[in-house]
Amino acid sequence: MPPTLAEVASLPQLGLRALTEMRADLPVRWVAVSELEDPTPFLEGGELVLTTGMRLTPGNAVPYVARLAGRGVSGLGFGVGVIHQVIPPELVDAARDQGLTLLEVPRPVPFIAIGKAVSRLLAAEWYEDDTRAFQAQRELTRAALRGPGPLVTRLARELDGWVLLLDPSGEVRHAAVAAEGPGRAAELARVRRRAAELVPDLARLAQESRTASITLSGKDDHVVAQGIGVSGHPRAFLAVGTAERLPRVAHTIVGSAVALLTLQSESPRTTRDLRSALAGVLLGLPPGGPAFPAAPVRVLACAGGAAVLDALGDDDRCLPVPLPDGAVAVIVPAGAAERVMALAHESGPVGASEPSGLDDLGQALHQARQALAAARRHRAALRYSDLPGQGLLGILDPALARGFAETLLAPLAADETLITSLRAYVAANGQGETAARALGVHRHTLRSRIQKAARLLGRDLDDPAVRAELWTALAVTASGTEPIGHPGH
Known part of the structure; x- marks a missing residue:
């Protein structure tokens, strides 16, 4: 509610004094300064009118007050010491007779000070209204849920x-x-x-x-x-x-x-197309319509579970479904897949299929699951197309791979020189000259080391299959505590 006339009159800095009965409940909606004999054409009602009585005479005081009262103003403030040293008694009598509150404004108080004071009260009221509206909206939203x-x-x-x-x-x-x-x-x-x-x-x-x-x-x-x-x-x-x-x-x-x-009333309309499309799929009809994302699509397999559903919110471009193992599969337009992958990755590893048509979503889900299996090892977001880039190491079980590597290389564990020489020899695909140059040693020195390693391992290093096993074991041990298959290893 706007400030009342009583609130305005009680402001100590204004020093206003009521000369007639105070209509305390009347709201002051604005302050209007006018020296017109009839200011009512410029008023809406609810104003505190301020005047110095420039055109006021004993003869026009009664009709002047009648016009203001008929317009519904909140009150009349009369500034003394400018035109009139005191408020004319005719004006006081007319205001008393017609029930209009008359306030005396002291000479030192400028009218603009009254206007500013009322403006501050109005601003405080508007702020209070806005605060109340915000709090009510929050409570209504909570209830609407x-x-x-x-x-x-x-x-x-x-x-x-x-x-x-x-x-x-x-x-x-x-x-x-x-x-x-x-x-x-x-x-x-x-x-x-x-x-x-x-x-x-x-x-x-x-x-x-x-x-x-x-x-x-x-x-x-x-x-x-x-x-x-x-x-x-x-x-x-x-x-x-x-x-x-x-x-x-x-x-x-x-x-x-x-x-x-x-x-709430319109939300069922937004799911009607989806339910219709689902019914079509159950009836064996080709998937399509506005409820399905336009092909090509990707299927994401997300380890984050319910957190992924919360992150996606109501994005109608995504069709999520929980999987039996606690992961979530999401069908998403191929063009939006990168953004959705990044969003889902905040909650855990993600695997993404290759772009697919709507008639091959089963194969796409299989690809996404394979990518997720590799992504779990690195807490990463991987596409199915990334798996070849991970190489053989990217699909190995870390615990089994490290156990295999430590067992195979155990006979050489005490001799780091043999390990280094063997690593260079395998990396050079059994080419002794190339490996020797890489190590900066004579080829005969390298040959002697490789022969000793072969005896300790009990393996024929000329056999490509043996060298493949050794390459795998050496790569796994080179990863240390990092995930095996980590880029650069």
Whole structure:
């Protein structure tokens, strides 16, 4: 509510003094300074009018006050010491007779100071309204998560009145009253009976714009009704009733409730296509339609489970489904796969299939699972096409691979020179001359070391299969504590 005249008059810095009865409950909606004999054409009502009485005479004081009172101003402030040293008695008498509050403004107080003071009070009121609206919107949103019934109940409390949610025929879906205690049941029954009285007006509202609302005033309450929905005829109606007309902030709160109810009423429409497409798949029809992402698509296998579902939210480009092992598969348009992979990777490893058509999603899921198996070892996000780049090491079980490598190379563990020489020899594919140059030793020295390694290992190093095993074992041990197959190893 705007500040009252009593609040403004009580500000100590202004030093205002009431010369007639104070209408304490009158709101001051603005401050208007005017020296016109008739300023009413420029007023809306609710103003505190300030004047120095430049055109005031004993003869025009009565009609001057009558015009202001008839316009519905909150009060009249008269600045003394400029034109008149004291307020003319004719003006005081006229104000007293016509019930207009007359305030004396001391000479040192400029009119602009009064205007600024009222502006600050109005700004504080607007801020308070905005804060209340924000808090109410948050509470309504929290209630809406539990359904339209809790939202209607919360709205009735916020408005200190009653609320009805009605279907298009006027039948009550949900009803709530702010009243508590023994009289609550009777009030709720009265409100439900009130719904029948609203049906003709709701029918008229249904023929108007979807954004239209109607306001009705009865002997017991003031009612505002608005349609719910964004397409065609309203899918429901929201009616609220309060003892007094709704202030600005209350209209904002009602608007938030209408928006939330509209989202709830329209949400089944957003899933209708998906349910239809699912039915088609179950019937053996080709997948397609707006519910399916346009081919090509990728299938992602995500280890993050429920956290991935939370991260994806309501992105209708993604079709997620939980897998039996706790992972989540996501069908996503190929063009959006990189972004979704990065989002899902925040919750754990991710594997992605190659781009696929909608008729080959089973194979795509198989690829995604294979990629995820490799990605789990590195806590990475891998595409199926990345697996060949990981080489043989990328698909080995780390524990088994390290056990194999340590067992195979155990006879050489005490001689680092032999390990280094063998590594160079295997890397050169058994070419002694090339390996010797890489080590910076004579070829005869390298040959002697390789022969000794072969005896200790009990293996024929001229056999390509033996060299392959040794290459694997040496690569695994070179990884140390890092994941085997790590780039560079």
